[in-house]
Amino acid sequence: MIQVQVLLIFMIIGAVIAVELKDLLGAIVAVGAVGLGLAAAFLFLQAPDLSIVQIVVEILALIILIRAVGLTEKSSVRKSNWVSPALALMFIAVLLVFAYKALLDIPGFGSPILKVSQRYLFQGLKETGAANLVSAIILDYRALDTLGEATILFTAVIGVLAVIRKIGRKK
Amino acid sequence: MTEYFLCWILFCVGLYCVLTKRNLIKIIIGLGIMEYAVNLFFILLGYKKDGVFPILSKTLETKPEMMVDPLPQALILTSIVIGLATTCLLVSLAMHIYEKYGTYDVRELRKLKG
Amino acid sequence: MTKPEKGMTLIVKTITRYTVGLILLFGIYIVLHGHLTPGGGFAGGVIIALSFIHLMLAFGKETALKKMSEKMSGVLESLGAIMFGTIGVLGLILGGYLFLNFITKQNPNPSSFFKLFSSGIIPLCNIAICLKVGAGLFGIFIALVFFKLTERKDND
Numbered sequence: 001m002i003q004v005q006v007l008l009i010f011m012i013i014g015a016v017i018a019v020e021l022k023d024l025l026g027a028i029v030a031v032g033a034v035g036l037g038l039a040a041a042f043l044f045l046q047a048p049d050l051s052i053v054q055i056v057v058e059i060l061a062l063i064i065l066i067r068a069v070g071l072t073e074k075s076s077v078r079k080s081n082w083v084s085p086a087l088a089l090m091f092i093a094v095l096l097v098f099a100y101k102a103l104l105d106i107p108g109f110g111s112p113i114l115k116v117s118q119r120y121l122f123q124g125l126k127e128t129g130a131a132n133l134v135s136a137i138i139l140d141y142r143a144l145d146t147l148g149e150a151t152i153l154f155t156a157v158i159g160v161l162a163v164i165r166k167i168g169r170k171k
Numbered sequence: 172m173t174e175y176f177l178c179w180i181l182f183c184v185g186l187y188c189v190l191t192k193r194n195l196i197k198i199i200i201g202l203g204i205m206e207y208a209v210n211l212f213f214i215l216l217g218y219k220k221d222g223v224f225p226i227l228s229k230t231l232e233t234k235p236e237m238m239v240d241p242l243p244q245a246l247i248l249t250s251i252v253i254g255l256a257t258t259c260l261l262v263s264l265a266m267h268i269y270e271k272y273g274t275y276d277v278r279e280l281r282k283l284k285g
Numbered sequence: 286m287t288k289p290e291k292g293m294t295l296i297v298k299t300i301t302r303y304t305v306g307l308i309l310l311f312g313i314y315i316v317l318h319g320h321l322t323p324g325g326g327f328a329g330g331v332i333i334a335l336s337f338i339h340l341m342l343a344f345g346k347e348t349a350l351k352k353m354s355e356k357m358s359g360v361l362e363s364l365g366a367i368m369f370g371t372i373g374v375l376g377l378i379l380g381g382y383l384f385l386n387f388i389t390k391q392n393p394n395p396s397s398f399f400k401l402f403s404s405g406i407i408p409l410c411n412i413a414i415c416l417k418v419g420a421g422l423f424g425i426f427i428a429l430v431f432f433k434l435t436e437r438k439d440n441d
Contacts, residue, residue: 001174004215008177015181015204019188024196031200038207045214046224046239048323052315053248056331057255060422061203063338067429068262069196071269088190092183103175110220117242121235125227129389129397129404130320133225133238137245138325139410143373143384146410149249150369150417156256157362157421160263164428226323229399252327252418259425266432 001109003044011037024069032062049134174215182208195265195275199258206254210247217243292345301343308336312419319411320404326414333415334422346430355427358420365416372406372413 011034018030035058042051107113114121120137130136138146185208188201217240223233225241265275272279292298315322316329341349376385389405397403 004174005177008174008181011207012177012181012184015184018200018204019184019192019197024194027197027200031203034204034207038211041211042214045218046222047214047244048224048226049325049328050210050214050244050248050251052324052328053251053331056328056335057251060331060335060338061255061258064259064262064426064429065196065199068266068269071266072275085187085191088187091190092187095186096179096183099179100176103172103179106175106216109172109174109215110218112217112219112240114219114240117240120241121225121238125398126395127389128386128407129393130407131227131399131404132320132323132325133227133241134244134248134323135320135325135407135411136404137241138248139407140384140386140405142245143410145246145249146414147369147373147384149253150366150414152253153256153418153421154362154366156260157424159260160425160428163260163263163267164432224323248325248327252331255331255422259429263429266429270432 001044004041007037007041007044011041024072025066028062028065028069031065032058035061049132175212178208178212178215181211193277195268195277198277199261199265202261203254203258206250210250210254213243213247216240292348293343297343301339305336305340308339309333312336312415316411316415317408318401320407321399321401326411327418329411330415330418331422333419334426337423338426341426341430350427353423355424358424358427361416362420362424365413365418365420368413369410369417372409376406 014030014034014037018027018034021027021030035054039051039054039058042048042054120133120141124133124136125131128136128140130140182205185201185204188204189198192198192201219237219239221237222239223237225238225244227233227235268280269275312329312332312335314329315324315332316326319325319329337349337353340352373384376387377383379385379387380390384406386405386407394403402408
């Protein structure tokens, strides 16, 4: 699809800008642009649920990252040496060669093997009564995964409170 | 095929950022880019040519044969929210490190105290 | 000397008074219609958390904490988790396995498709997830905002 390819090229350019900028606030704005491009790509790939969640999660992540940068007085990075970027680029080139050979084996873009989803698509409405099949999957057919995800969110809240609260008690 | 390969290039841009940058905030940004690439790859696998979104409705008369795969969408919905929780925890750890050492540079963290 | 102005400028405060209620209402709409339109518990919960964050960013800490204090957000998050667990265990008791859709299995009613009060436990689970995600994310944001840099001691 030409729309998805154009959006992917936009996201790659935005990601390269975010990685190479010396100013931290500018890098955060570039990552925000990459996330919003991803939300548009989800709309073209016929996934409206994911598009809504991606936009709001992106905005919240931006707010929290700006709070972290706001602590520093100067928001720029020091220069690093050139040996380790060259090594990293060689490793990434080898990785991309192997990835290309592996990507030739999976079925082409646009023809999925819908082995498990046949039952969800054809009998989802009768068995659960929900019109939104994605909600029927995450809350009826696979509700244990949602329980695990609620546990992870709870653990993240406890973790943040445990790390932050120690600071006030140090005095 | 080109979409899959472009998605892998996006993943490698994030990987390069995690491997070579020295500032903690840049490392968190690189991790975020890697998460976007992985989520996009799953949804690319589930797309059906000329498909419609997997929501039935009375007025639109969509048949289940024309829909895209709903199972990767359900799994990635959970993954996006987990990515947000991970980013929040990383940022709180980074702020704690800044409070203790005064800098976000990872080369300074190797000093032993005392 | 007059008191220093808390929060942002007057234009931002005026617009916030109108939009905060609309954002909260939109979040509740997305949660309740989770089984008919795209959205569901996670998207609605994050939108509700964003409405409270909007209030805090525009008006300052004290005004937002009067509307939802830290204790209240902790209680709401635990309430959401307990509700979700109870629905799952009820499915185990009344049927054979965890999270069985006991409302739909007992009276399957094909004429109630596409209505708001349909599809068994799915709206109840959506409400539980919304409470948990919204209150949890607002709690994380309050914890990160209250973080104050102490004086760095050089040899501690």
